[in-house]
Amino acid sequence: MELNNIVIVGASLAGAQAAQTLRRQNFEGSIVLVGDESHPPYDRPPLSKKYLAGSTEREKLRLRSMADPDELRVDLRLNEAATGLDVDRRVLTTTTGELAFDGLILATGARPRRLAGELDGVHVLRTLDDADGLREAFAARPDRVVVIGAGFIGAEVAATAREAGLEVTMIEAGAAPLSRVLDADAGMAIADLHRDNGVDVRLGVGVDALVGTGSVEKVELSDGTSLDADVVVVGIGVIPNTEWLEGSGLTIADGVVCDRTCLAAPGVVAAGDVARWDHPRYGSLRVEQWDNAVDQGGYVAKRLLAESDGQMVEPFAPVPWFWSDQYDRKIQLAGMTTANVEIVQGSIEERRFVQLYLGDDGQPVGVLAWNRPRQAVMARQLLEKSAGIQEARDALA
Ligand SMILES: Cc1cc2nc3c(=O)[nH]c(=O)nc-3n(C[C@H](O)[C@H](O)[C@H](O)COP(=O)(O)OP(=O)(O)OC[C@H]3O[C@@H](n4cnc5c(N)ncnc54)[C@H](O)[C@@H]3O)c2cc1C
Known part of the structure; x- marks a missing residue:
């Protein structure tokens, strides 16, 4: 099928990279980039590191791939959410109307898991707005910060808070930090690193409830103890943003399920944190990592163009790559x-x-x-x- 207009849903790392790649591959048709956030596309890794610490400013977060949408001839639509998809008619519904497409790139990423209850002082960290809220909370010099979950986000936030001189407790239900990713020795090395830097690390204990009147005051733990808390940061993993695709006919199973070339349906591809594809070496995989979002965003752009030219494409088979800065x-x-x-x-x-x-x-x-x-x-x-x-x-x- 001839490609004249491509719509990308998710105006962040994978989506912006896809748009830039389309232009670099000399795609001359229209590109609409739909994003539900209010900020122009920005980079997330600094949100738990230098931006949270106050040593990088907001302007520096802007994604270079989408520095100038006009120059790239990209119709960047912020504050607009995709709400439905008709794969057969090739029509996307958004909060402002319908968009017809020849090619669609799904790059809606993921959002944090939350704990039940709505109390002030309880934070998650995914967006720039989340980071601004947390930065403000840290600047108010809370007496006690409790980080729930010692995954990469939780561990980085704990390190940043500690380096700002705050009192921090980090709680992890597993036997060691990052126990789903690393072996026990490497996980315990992370626990020790935090302990040596003054974090109270509690392992093998879950959270029963967050308690407070209006604002959080205590974290009740599964071992029957409780912790005083003015600020709680919940870092217990993410959920891919796929609810809006229900009824579209795409297969959804902890992400948008794709083949080896990231194709979810004819003319529809997925990239970044939301994409679950069949990696030739590692099997069914969904990767929540910066490099993958960039590589896969670029790959799916080329993949759509190749399909319309009737060319075969190699499967997407990167070696996943992740970094984390702590202290x-x-x-x-x-x-x-x-x-x-x-x-x-x-x-x-x-x-x-x-x-x-x-x-x-x-x-x-x-x-x-x-x-x-x-x-x-x-x-x-x-x-x-x-x-x-x-x-x-x-x-x-
Ligand atoms: C605090 C933090 C620190 C990180 N640090 C590292 C690190 O050190 N190293 C590393 O490798 N990775 C790190 N990551 C992970 C990395 O940032 C992600 O893998 C990357 O952002 C994924 O990009 P993405 O474009 O797939 O998704 P996202 O960046 O999540 O973007 C998806 C976009 O789609 C939007 N969207 C969702 N639903 C809709 C809809 N229905 N309609 C329109 N728009 C929608 C979302 O609001 C969002 O703007 C970090 C992430 C965070 C949050």
Whole structure:
């Protein structure tokens, strides 16, 4: 089918990258970028790091890929939400009307899980508005900050709050921070890092209730104890933004389900945190990472153009890549983690190390690097070329 107009839903990292890529690939048709936020597309990683700490200003967050929508000839529509999709008619419904498309890119990302109840002082962190609210709350110098969930967002917020001199307790229901992602040793290294920086880290304990009159005052824990709290930050994972696609006929299962080339239906592709695709190496995968949103946004743009030209496309098969900054540590993860892990460089005690994660066949599938940026870059290259275990050990040692 000839492509004359492409609509992108989600005016953030993956969507903006897709729009820019379409122009770079010389797509001359119309591009409409629909986003339900009020801000022009911005970058999220600083929201839990430098922006929250007050050391980066708002202007610096603007996404470079969408710095000038007019120059890119992109019709950027802010404050507009997609509400429905008719795949057969190729029509998108939004809060302001209908948009016909030849190609549609779904990039609606994800939103934070919340705990029940509506109390002031309880925060999540996903958007610039969330970050502004939390920044203001920290600036008011609360006596006690409680972070619920020691995933990457929770751990980064705890570190930023602690570096601002606030009293912080971090609660994690799992046996170690990031227990769904990292092995127990690396997870405990994160717990120790926070403890050494003065965070009260409580592991293996859940939250029963947030209690207060109007504003949060206490966090009741599953072990029967409670914590005083003026500010609570809930970092317990995200939910892909797919509700608006119910009834569209697309398959939704913890994300928009796509094939190996990120195609969800004829003319409809998905990218970024919302996309669940069939990764040739790792199987069904949905990735909540910055690099993936950029790569997949670019990929789906090219994929739509290739389809309309009748060309075959290679499957989308990146090595996932993630980083996190906590205190003076840079934690970088390439590929996937498994229970089968060995340290190939440094030691956990030094908090400078490289861990090699092995798959069922004993070959490398992931690498975690703590303050080892050179090895992290190398790890990605090794995984991309499916290096064997000895080559990986030698290169990373
Ligand atoms: C605080 C924070 C720190 C992070 N730090 C790191 C990090 O250090 N390293 C890393 O690799 N990753 C990090 N990430 C993750 C990274 O930012 C995400 O993976 C990335 O933003 C995903 O981009 P996306 O475009 O897929 O989705 P999003 O950025 O979530 O954007 C989706 C957009 O679609 C909009 N939308 C949703 N529904 C609709 C609708 N129906 N109609 C119109 N618009 C809609 C949303 O409001 C949003 O603007 C961090 C994320 C956060 C929140």
